[in-house]
Amino acid sequence: MINFHSMPVILLDRLPLPSLRAYTIISVVLLSCSVYYAVQVTSDPNWKANATAQTDDDSDAEVPDLEETDIEVDSQNVSMGFQLGEMVTFMIQEPLCIWTLINMAYCCLILLGKFIQKLVFGELRVSEQQHIKDKFWNFVFYKFIFVFGVINVQYMDEVVLWCSWFSVLGFLHLLAQLCKDRFEYLSFSPTTPGWSHIRLLGLLISILILSGLLFLICVAVGFFGGFNTFAFMVAECVQLSVQTLHVILRYALHLYDMRQGSTGTAGGAVGAGAGRVWERRGPLAYYSELVFELAGLLLDLVHHLHMLLWSNIFLSMASLVICMQLRYLCHEIQRRVKKHRNYLWVHNHMEQNYPMATVEELAESSDNCAICWEKMETARKLPCTHLFHNSCLQSWLEQDTSCPTCRMMLNIQSPVAMEASRHIDHNLLAGEGPDNVQNANRRPPNHFFHFDGSRYVSWLPSFSVEVTHTQLFRSNQAQPAQTSQLDAMARQVQQLFPHVALTTVIEDLRVTRSVELTIENVLDGRVVAPPPMFQRDSDPPPQVPEVELITTVATRNEPTSWEDLCAVAEIRDVSESVETSANLGGRFSKSSAERERILQLRKDQLLMAARRRYMEKHRPAEPETSPSETDQKDEMQQDKDDDHIINASPNSSLRQRHIDS
Amino acid sequence: MAGSALRRLMAEYKQLTLNPPEGIIAGPINEENFFEWEALITGPEGTCFEGGVFPAKLIFPPDYPLSPPKMQFTCEMFHPNIYADGRVCISILHAPGDDPMGYESSAERWSPVQSVEKILLSVVSMLAEPNDESGANVDAAKMWREDRAEFNRIAERIVRKTLGIPTP
Ligand SMILES: [Zn+2]
Ligand SMILES: [Zn+2]
Numbered sequence: 001m002i003n004f005h006s007m008p009v010i011l012l013d014r015l016p017l018p019s020l021r022a023y024t025i026i027s028v029v030l031l032s033c034s035v036y037y038a039v040q041v042t043s044d045p046n047w048k049a050n051a052t053a054q055t056d057d058d059s060d061a062e063v064p065d066l067e068e069t070d071i072e073v074d075s076q077n078v079s080m081g082f083q084l085g086e087m088v089t090f091m092i093q094e095p096l097c098i099w100t101l102i103n104m105a106y107c108c109l110i111l112l113g114k115f116i117q118k119l120v121f122g123e124l125r126v127s128e129q130q131h132i133k134d135k136f137w138n139f140v141f142y143k144f145i146f147v148f149g150v151i152n153v154q155y156m157d158e159v160v161l162w163c164s165w166f167s168v169l170g171f172l173h174l175l176a177q178l179c180k181d182r183f184e185y186l187s188f189s190p191t192t193p194g195w196s197h198i199r200l201l202g203l204l205i206s207i208l209i210l211s212g213l214l215f216l217i218c219v220a221v222g223f224f225g226g227f228n229t230f231a232f233m234v235a236e237c238v239q240l241s242v243q244t245l246h247v248i249l250r251y252a253l254h255l256y257d258m259r260q261g262s263t264g265t266a267g268g269a270v271g272a273g274a275g276r277v278w279e280r281r282g283p284l285a286y287y288s289e290l291v292f293e294l295a296g297l298l299l300d301l302v303h304h305l306h307m308l309l310w311s312n313i314f315l316s317m318a319s320l321v322i323c324m325q326l327r328y329l330c331h332e333i334q335r336r337v338k339k340h341r342n343y344l345w346v347h348n349h350m351e352q353n354y355p356m357a358t359v360e361e362l363a364e365s366s367d368n369c370a371i372c373w374e375k376m377e378t379a380r381k382l383p384c385t386h387l388f389h390n391s392c393l394q395s396w397l398e399q400d401t402s403c404p405t406c407r408m409m410l411n412i413q414s415p416v417a418m419e420a421s422r423h424i425d426h427n428l429l430a431g432e433g434p435d436n437v438q439n440a441n442r443r444p445p446n447h448f449f450h451f452d453g454s455r456y457v458s459w460l461p462s463f464s465v466e467v468t469h470t471q472l473f474r475s476n477q478a479q480p481a482q483t484s485q486l487d488a489m490a491r492q493v494q495q496l497f498p499h500v501a502l503t504t505v506i507e508d509l510r511v512t513r514s515v516e517l518t519i520e521n522v523l524d525g526r527v528v529a530p531p532p533m534f535q536r537d538s539d540p541p542p543q544v545p546e547v548e549l550i551t552t553v554a555t556r557n558e559p560t561s562w563e564d565l566c567a568v569a570e571i572r573d574v575s576e577s578v579e580t581s582a583n584l585g586g587r588f589s590k591s592s593a594e595r596e597r598i599l600q601l602r603k604d605q606l607l608m609a610a611r612r613r614y615m616e617k618h619r620p621a622e623p624e625t626s627p628s629e630t631d632q633k634d635e636m637q638q639d640k641d642d643d644h645i646i647n648a649s650p651n652s653s654l655r656q657r658h659i660d661s
Numbered sequence: 662m663a664g665s666a667l668r669r670l671m672a673e674y675k676q677l678t679l680n681p682p683e684g685i686i687a688g689p690i691n692e693e694n695f696f697e698w699e700a701l702i703t704g705p706e707g708t709c710f711e712g713g714v715f716p717a718k719l720i721f722p723p724d725y726p727l728s729p730p731k732m733q734f735t736c737e738m739f740h741p742n743i744y745a746d747g748r749v750c751i752s753i754l755h756a757p758g759d760d761p762m763g764y765e766s767s768a769e770r771w772s773p774v775q776s777v778e779k780i781l782l783s784v785v786s787m788l789a790e791p792n793d794e795s796g797a798n799v800d801a802a803k804m805w806r807e808d809r810a811e812f813n814r815i816a817e818r819i820v821r822k823t824l825g826i827p828t829p
Contacts, residue, residue: 184723185694187664187667188667188693188694188695188723189692190667190695191692253664254664258664258667370773371726371774372665372668372669372726374669395724395727396727399727400772404772405772407772587678587679592692595674595688595692596689596692599688602681602686603686603699606686606701606703606714607701607714607824610703610712610713610714610824615826
């Protein structure tokens with residue numbers, strides 16, 4: 001999506017906007033003023049004559065039909081209902097009253113939105129607010145372009161009608177966006193209470209129903225307004241439904257996943273059944289995702305094409321904006337299709353090359369799937385005999401072509417990656433053959449353009465441009481683009497010589513740049529293991545400065561602050577804290593609140609213990625030690641012996657803090 | 662997507678709680694968002710970072726473990742492999758596709774078999790032995806090579822800071 005929002009948002013942030021309360025009060029006051037005014041005017045039986053005289057000249061379009069209906073009414077019959085009808089008629093005719101009515105409608109809409117937000121979402125997170133703001137301004141911008149650029153409305157009442165349509169639509173769009181954001185956020189947490197799911201789903205379903213109603217309105221309007229108007233309106237409407245349905249579906253899948261997960265870990269028999277369903281769920285989720293994404297994009301594309309072609313907006317600002325949007329949409333569709341082709345390719349490749357593991361093999365390797373850490377009921381086997389869930393392996397191979405566990409290069413050439421790698425292969429082959437060594441060693445010619453302007457006209461400048469070819473494949477330094485190629489080559493070598501470490505092979509390949517040469521080197525025993533990674537350049541840390549540092553720190557320490565610090569670390573109640581440490585030790589609570597608390601306690605303990613150890617080590621070497629300090633020393637000695645106490649000692653103070661807070 | 666990531670993170674959290682590696686604690690700060698963790702790493706013994714307890718933030722992508730998490734120290738850090746803003750630059754945290762430094766073979770990079778525990782352990786060994794081939798912090802790398810005493814002094818100050826002990 002092209003975002004044009006930043007500027008208005010910044011402007012708006014600077015503007016002093018009234019609070020919602022103030023706005024509501026102002027709106028209500030304005031409305032009551034205009035109602036009072038209307039009552040005053042309509043209490044005079046002759047108001048219509050005055051009003052028509054007044055409004056005749058400024059709004060010819062709407063007055064005639066209103067008059068017709070009014071004339072039929074018997075002016076003698078002044079009932080309450082009639083009075084009200086009169087008043088409303090007046091207010092619709094009076095421009096000032098119309099604006100207050102519209103303002104009131106918006107105020108109600110905002111209040112409704114606020115109410116829904118309070119009911120369903122509670123406090124909005126910052127990112128949600130930002131998202132909504134962006135979406136809002138984007139929507140306003142595009143609809144502005146649409147109304148004044150594409151449709152090119154001429155009359156005020158038409159503008160008002162479109163505005164009200166878009167207000168309702170935009171309102172629902174924003175709500176749907178909010179639902180989506182919140183759903184994504186909730187899906188990050190394992191412990192969302194059920195009722196928040198229900199409220200969110202309820203809102204989503206109501207949005208879906210409302211978009212159905214809007215669709216009916218579209219049909220009705222299209223019946224009178226012609227096909228183009230219908231198509232414009234219906235596209236937006238269907239878009240909303242597709243988006244909402246998509247979120248609902250994802251939501252349902254997620255809830256299903258979570259339930260499966262909990263039953264899967266809870267019991268064996270249930271888990272086995274779930275595992276089988278699990279395997280089928282992958283493609284289902286993928287294809288529904290694909291269909292919804294593509295449907296949304298295509299719909300948008302058609303809508304924009306429609307706007308561009310069926311309205312005379314060529315060579316205007318509006319057409320430019322729409323073309324940019326079209327370009328973006330095309331790009332997105334292309335990307336999605338490419339991704340899908342990759343998916344299909346990987347899928348077929350897996351079907352053809354990697355067999356499902358047999359029951360014996362599964363029983364033999366009692367490990368869980370290394371990708372999702374869950375038990376495997378069925379699995380696919382890679383040539384390196386590593387087993388994975390079908391869907392886990394699929395999603396990994398879509399982005400990488402090696403075994404996750406042992407990093408063995410798999411022989412996958414997806415159609416997307418094919419072209420790029422073919423290019424590299426070509427280059428590589430050219431460099432590999434002995435005949436081509438000369439060729440590859442010769443630097444490609446540099447192109448040098450020189451333009452001497454002064455030779456033609458004295459005031460023309462002279463300049464030269466040099467185009468150099470950087471060499472990728474003959475440098476000593478490994479280049480980023482070729483590391484994967486290097487890896488692939490290393491795998492080839494390693495398949496022949498499994499006993500040679502991969503890093504060793506890679507090191508040698510860095511020098512030789514050829515599989516054959518490296519193989520020769522290995523055969524001749526010329527390949528040596530490189531030193532371990534981290535020690536290559538760094539010396540072992542020197543000891544002398546360390547000692548110096550400690551002594552300087554120690555002597556510079558002020559005894560007073562030292563004692564204070566010890567006192568902080570010292571507060572303890574052993575009998576109580578032993579119990580807490582037993583509570584903490586190696587326990588994974590089922591309740592999330594308890595888990596959070598235990599984690600916090602463990603962190604505090606770690607920090608306290610580290611602090612105490614540090615101070616113990618850097619204790620200032622003082623000639624005379626006060627009795628309290630010897631106590632401390634003893635205690636610390638004791639702490640060192642007894643792990644329990646060292647862990648537990650800061651506890652009571654911590655716990656105190658916890659209760660306080 | 663997020664469902665399976667969530668279950669895997671839960672499993673890792675459980676494992677890290679039940680069998681924590683020495684001097685390392687990690688877990689979600691707030692379980693409302695299970696994809697943001699805080700880790701405490703104790704500086705390895707016998708190094709200039711010895712004794713410090715360094716807090717770091719781990720942000721997991723929705724498609725974890727297919728993509729690696731991002732790790733960033735939230736305390737002040739001065740180390741050749743840590744950017745000035747605290748981001749950690751080690752090969753295990755790089756997705757197989759991207760290679761910003763151009764020195765790693767993909768064997769050292771992220772794969773779903775890696776885990777939070779392995780990441781944190783590699784960070785500990787990175788603290789112990791900086792790899793000055795990747796210059797995330799050029800100043801630190803230079804000082805590590807040329808003026809080790811000054812480097813140690815800075816590290817000492819940082820250690821004290823993380824422990825809340827005022828520098829004398
Ligand atoms: Zn799996
Ligand atoms: Zn393998």
